[in-house]
Amino acid sequence: MFLRNCWYVIAWDYEIPADGLFARTVLNEPIVVFRTATGYAALEDRCCHRHAPLSKGRKEGDQLRCGYHGLKFDAGGQCVDAPGLDRVPSGAKVRSYPIVARNKWLFVWMGDPAKAEERLLPDNFSNDHPDWRNKPGYLHYATPYLLICDNLLDFSHLSYVHEKTLGGSTAIARARPEIEVLERGVRVTRRVPDVPPPPYYHNIRKFSGNVDRWFIYDFLFPGTLLMSSGGKLAGQQEANPANSVMLHSCQTLTPETANATHYFFQQSHRADAGDASLTEGIFQSLIIAFNEDRDMIKAQSESIARNPGAAMLPLGIDSALVRYRRLLEEAIARDG
Template identity: 35%
Template sequence: MQTSRSFPLNAWYAAAWDHEVGRSLLARTVCGAPVVLYRRTDGRVTALADACWHRLVPLSMGRLVGDGIQCGYHGIRYDSDGRATHMPAQETLNPSACVRSYPVVERHRYVWLWPGDPAGADPALVPDMHWNDDPEWAGDGKTIHTECDYRLVLDNLMDLTHETFLHGSSIGNAELNEVPFEVTHTDTTVTVTRWMHGIQAPPFWAAQLAERFPDHTGPVDRWQIIRFEAPSTICIDVGVAKAGTGAPEGDRSQGVNGYVLNTITPETDGTSHYFWAFARNYKLLDQRITTRLREGVSGVFFEDETMLNAQQRAIEANPGYDFYNLNIDAGGMWVRRLLERMVDAEAGV
């Protein structure tokens, strides 16, 4: 018997961008659990259950007192470990008065939270998104609050043939549906690799190539290497290079390379926090390019968001409907298999 929960808990999930967490209280729901995040006076991040031990009032409605929180309803104070340190009108503290404290790690510009068994919260398991703060790369991103199951976002990212139809004016081209692709997997990763040789660059990539090679007008070799890391991070190696200059063999010097960085955090069974960024390895100090790319990718992802939210409404209107799968769904099917195994293992199935 399978559990009804669709997401594993023993994993790191992005709870916020690092710049979102400061000396104020930030409320966020991660894997169905309301949490409150803030920075202590030493700069480290604390994440506590967002519910007072006394009457379950959200602690995020209170205020910081030093490195702890004071509940905004009756004034009970908690330290950064979640233990009550003060109660109104009494000196004796109830020994059970505490709220859950969650393991957190700051890495790759995100604050990561572990909602499962804290004994397993090994920082080495944080997904690799180093391009987000690597000095050899430059970029920026945003957060989308999707009104859909997080697995629909993963499906969307593992099969990029939809670009031809949904993003035809920017990154789509017909060759996405005409060339073969390769799918490989391990116990925790799935990789989909696609190369398109000697094609015309779609508008988005033609504009990027022109930044480095203004006189180039000929065909390009285009690549998409999609790598999923369980449970919900997908980093996509993308780019174009002048056709025949060696990009498929590893020489990308005659092209432009980017990484689409995506990590999706389930909020509830039907909503999610989608953190994304686009990083590049050329003209690193040109803020004009960084801003233009961020806004351009944001427009593309808005098209995805609209489609995914509509898909979620359709799923809700057709309970019990089983998806049909095509060859292009191979990567996404493997992702779902890995997720099911993780969830079932936690449930002891």
């Protein structure tokens, strides 16, 4: 059901305590994460002995001790001490997951560890780059992740769900996006010429009239959005940092279970175009807008769950999400 051979974000790096354990479920698998001298360890969050969650134990250096009967595991998942036994059975071990930190996101590899390659990490540069500033965000969704992918793949909803926040014009819904197939996802380009600037633009730059807006993003397996967006005075020839609003956003969806999703995101502005109050303002706008999304998608999800077999009516405006879902299904079929 899930694509397994790929990287999933399990946490922002700041979520992992210096001297403790951090628990989160990914693809139905409970995982415990902790820091080691050289990086991070990610283990199955279930003791092999009596299935107590290891995250209720404690970190002992680069190792973890179960809080129930005291079995101790190293960062690779091997049990190295079992109180009351002279010898630890070799079968006493838990699964460990490849884990990599890149630009403040911690990625775990949920498939075959031999296939875990860092070149497959998405280019989430703006998370942590001197030219860009942002405040990191996290939301929990009680809905399947694909419904949130759909939302991110069809920006026509901006005109309705975010009418008073991100949207500001029904012209977004009426603009036709271009869709290009990538090796592991799609690229969506949406240009919306000559519309009023959305309210939050005013905190970055005052425009004397309408703007041309653009949204250009890669949407990559399993559910990562990397987007350049912005606006310039309508009709003006070239956008550049001095005359435009330029933004970069990294967002990613990690299924917690079939019906719940972790959402990690940030929207960056250029470091030379605003101060900490702008960073905070963009973050607050995003939280409001993403709660609007979550509210709608939760209602949609409950509506679907009430009648799971019922057919939807595909429309032309769904082309990006239809294409992405088909590509993802093919990738899942090839997976493993």
